Amino acid sequence: MAQEIPMTAVDYKRLKDEIELLKSQERGRIREELAQARSYGDFSENAELEMAKQAHSALEGRIKQLEGIFERAYVIESTGLAQVAVGATVTAADLETLDEICFNIGANGIHDPDGIVVTPDSPLGKGFMGKAAEDEVEVETPAGKRRYRVVAVEFAAPVATQEISFTD
Numbered sequence: 001m002a003q004e005i006p007m008t009a010v011d012y013k014r015l016k017d018e019i020e021l022l023k024s025q026e027r028g029r030i031r032e033e034l035a036q037a038r039s040y041g042d043f044s045e046n047a048e049l050e051m052a053k054q055a056h057s058a059l060e061g062r063i064k065q066l067e068g069i070f071e072r073a074y075v076i077e078s079t080g081l082a083q084v085a086v087g088a089t090v091t092a093a094d095l096e097t098l099d100e101i102c103f104n105i106g107a108n109g110i111h112d113p114d115g116i117v118v119t120p121d122s123p124l125g126k127g128f129m130g131k132a133a134e135d136e137v138e139v140e141t142p143a144g145k146r147r148y149r150v151v152a153v154e155f156a157a158p159v160a161t162q163e164i165s166f167t168d
Contacts, residue, residue, distance in 0.1 A: 005073045005107040006120075008087035008155075012075050015110065019066045022059060030056045069107065082153045084128045086120055089155070092128070092148040095136070100151065105129070 007015075034056060037049035076086055084090055084105060091102045103116040105125055110117055118125045127139035128150070137148045 003072065005069055006076045006086040007073050007107045007110065009075050011087070011106055011110050012073065015066055015069065015073075019063060019070075022063050022066075026059055030059055069110075073107070082132050084131045084150070084153050087155055088153050089115075090118075090128055090153055091151040092137070093151055095147040095149055101148075 030052065033052040034049070037046060037052045040046055040048060086105050086107065088105045089102065090105065091100055093100050101116075103118045103124075105120055105128070106117040107119060118128075120126070120129055123140050127137045127148075131137055131150050131153075133150050133152055135150045137150065139146050139148065
């Protein structure tokens with residue numbers, strides 16, 4: 001069985017909005033680009049057609065990825081505890097450099113243009129899950145072991161959700 005994906009109501013809404021935009025507007029725009037590129041003829045040396053095909057492939061890939069996420073996703077509610085969980089924004093201090101990092105704990109496929117998303121099953125995510133402010137964490141990173149102190153754990157305000165359908 002595929003692994004379930006916990007996500008916040010905010011992430012659910014963000015992904016719902018994204019898939020609706022991709023299906024309702026982007027598909028039509030790309031179809032127009034494909035039709036325009038095909039009208040130029042000479043398919044063997046048609047750079048516009050190749051670019052349109054690549055854009056179409058990327059769009060359909062993202063739609064498929066989002067549909068796969070929604071098949072396994074469930075919305076989690078904030079526990080009200082100040083412990084790191086999906087949906088938390090974590091501020092931590094690197095105990096070696098004293099630099100602070102800030103990241104969100106989210107599911108694979110969720111992109112946050114305003115910040116860094118760390119999945120709960122990543123080394124960093126696993127190290128921080130369940131920790132609270134002032135806890136120390138040791139994480140194996142590609143650069144070696146790093147030690148952090150949790151400075152703050154915050155959760156966004158909840159938003160209302162509704163069911164989503166993936167029919168065209």
